Amino acid sequence: MSKVRCAIYTRKSSDEGLEQEFNSLDAQYDSCEAYILSQKHEGWSVTRERYDDGGFSGGSMERPGLKRLLADIAAGKVDVVVIYKIDRLTRSLADFARIIEVMEKHGASFVSVTQSFNTKTSMGRLMLHVLLSFAQFEREVGAERVRDKIAASKAKGMWMGGTVPLGYDVVERKLVINEAEAKTVRAVFEAFAELGSVQTTVLWSREQELTTKLRQRAGKPMGGTPFHYGALRCLLSNRTYIGEVEHKGKAYPGQHEAILDRALFDRARAILATRSTAQMRVPKLASASLLQGMIFDQHGRKMSPAHTCRNGQRFRYYVTHAKQIKVGGPAAYRVAAEPMEQHCASLLAEHLAARVTSIDDAGSSELIGTAGGERRTAFLQHIRRVVIGDAELTIELADGSTIKRALNRIRHGNDAKLIVGEKTISNQPAGNQQLIILLQDAARAQAFALAKPKLSLEEVAAKFGRSTERFKRLIRLSYLSPKIVESILQGRQPLQLTSKSLQNLDGLPLRWSEQEALLLI
Known part of the structure; x- marks a missing residue:
């Protein structure tokens, strides 16, 4: 007869009465222990560890006792979780699904002493979810009652707690x-x-x-x-x-x-x-200075917006931040803001226009002749960094490409007329290295799995050095559409297609056309 290790979990929402010698948690524990003893002929025994949560709501997973219980389940120390009532475990359907997922993954189950459930049958799971729905409903109704009480009390002018004001x-x-x-x-x-x-x-x-x-x-x-x-x-x-x-x-x-x-x-x-x-309420420089937060001098020092007023007229500049200027180091850089913003907008519009492949792509006009807020949004979307050098202007774009132009008459410490020349380096995009590495990893995973046909998926994943779920995701990515792969290698993928988003993608279609519709639009 196999031994079944049973862990008893108890919970009470408030800490009222917990100081008593025999409290609600003890009563729940004794009931569960008696039930386990009644199943002694099946090999059931109580673990030494107690999992108690006194004064914790069932609507949250942030409970020390529950966390220890789930950790022990994951470590293979628990076979059955015994509870007095289902709502002692949780009052949230979403949290219950997560708890059950952990249990099923590690071969554990649970028993409610006062309610009979067989979660191995569809009817048992249905009844369980119905009961949990009522538990969640009861919790929400309780929260509504508290909110209504606070509103009624404040309408009577009562102090209902919170931060006590000065005085x-x-x-x-x-x-x-x-x-x-x-x-x-x-x-x-x-x-x-x-x-x-x-x-x-x-x-x-x-x-x-x-x-x-x-x-x-x-x-x-x-x-x-x-x-x-x-x-x-x-x-x-x-x-x-x-x-x-x-x-x-x-x-x-x-x-x-x-x-x-x-x-x-x-x-x-x-x-x-x-x-x-x-x-x-809107910071003036943040709204007017379109390159704020993305412009640097060639020494890697951030350039901040500044302005002066002469004869009632306001002149804006980008100046090397004073805190980043070191004694004996390079002098501060200072450039007029409006000409620099116009040059960046023109160069970015030119770059985007060159990449238009259909009428749907034509959107470079949003950078020129529009309101500052719209242009700022476009800059944030497309530009990662603008670098001001002594003889060169560099714009690093979000798609991995770089625009470089010759730059004349940039004087240290004083503004000067800005003259932007012809391009010095082609602005061909470079592929996103993280995405490329991910594709290489997926290809290696596929080759490794094909070379080990007799091993189970869990065994192959372990030998490859990945979790089973991670390995399955890599295998799915190894069957990406050639068009998607080509776009990634050439750096032409949409901005929202990142290594993280691709790894976390659920339900990747098998058809290449459906993949392209999902990822390349």
């Missing part, structure tokens, strides 16, 4: 004014109403040595630091200070005492409103 403490689940901190809040609002600028108020607060609220989190001190822009702006927008509770865009009279009078708060809000237009 208040929590006493018996209610907000109570902390006078020392309240003075800081009033001082900040008054200063902002007078200065009219968040950034200026931040500098003022640091001169006054004002700090954010000091809190304790997990036994460690948090906060108590000088104000920064985000923290100060959040404070100036908090309606708690006028005795209100906010919930999903609505404000309700709170049960706590106000720190500020409404006139001062409204004055601060009015000033913030003048500085919160959609245009001002």
Whole structure:
């Protein structure tokens, strides 16, 4: 008679009552242990390890006891998982499918003491999924009840927890004014109403040595630091200070005492409103400087957007970032932004036009004469890097190709007229090396499998040094359409076709025409 190793898993959603000598987890364990003893004639025995999760929701897989259980199943230490009730294992259909997949992969099964299931039959699996559907429904209904309770409580002005704002403490689940901190809040609002600028108020607060609220989190001190822009702006927008509770865009009279009078708060809000237009929320340089984040000088130093104003006119530049300039090193590079962006757009449009093979491909016009946002999107899609040299402009493209042009009159440290000459190197695309290596790996896997016809798939995969699933994916890729292979070798594959996307592709069609329709469009 073979020995069946049984692991007992127990769970309780809340930690209430777990400090008792005999709690809910113990009751579940005893029931499961009694069931295992009743099956002793079948060779069943209880493992020494206990897998308990007290105070963990069944809607999440992030449970220490469950993680240890799945690890032991994968290690071949468990044959049967015994649970008191199916919803103790999980309340999520998706999580249940993952758990069952691990069990089936390693030859383990599970038993529910209070519910009879035979997952080897289609009817048993159907009943199991129906029961899990109800367990998930119960969990979702419970979550809805909690949300409704929070909304109703906030409508009554009750404090429902969360980060305690500066100026208040929590006493018996209610907000109570902390006078020392309240003075800081009033001082900040008054200063902002007078200065009219968040950034200026931040500098003022640091001169006054004002700090954010000091809190304790997990036994460690948090906060108590000088104000920064985000923290100060959040404070100036908090309606708690006028005795209100906010919930999903609505404000309700709170049960706590106000720190500020409404006139001062409204004055601060009015000033913030003048500085919160959609245009001002978008960083100016990020929207206007089309090459931001992708332009470098020939020494590998990033060039950042900058601007000057002369006679009321704004002039934009790209300048080597000051933090990357070393003493005794090369001088900073500085180029006018607009001519450089125009040259890059023209060269990229020329490159794309040369590769048009059908009317559907014609899209280079999007780079010239369109709005800055559209052109920025096109740059991000096609350009990886722009390098400014003393005598050469290099544009590295996402398709693996490189555009190079002669460049004249680039002076260090000062802007100069930009003159872009004829191309110095052909812009023939180079194949994506990661994709090429993947195809080579797939071809080797196919040849290895054909040379070992008597071995099982698992054995061939092990000898090849890959997992079974990984080896199967490589075999499928070895039968790619010749047209797809040619496109990859020549670097003409779509941008979304990467080594990672190809490896993770499920359900690769067998017909070459279907493969090409899926991968080359």
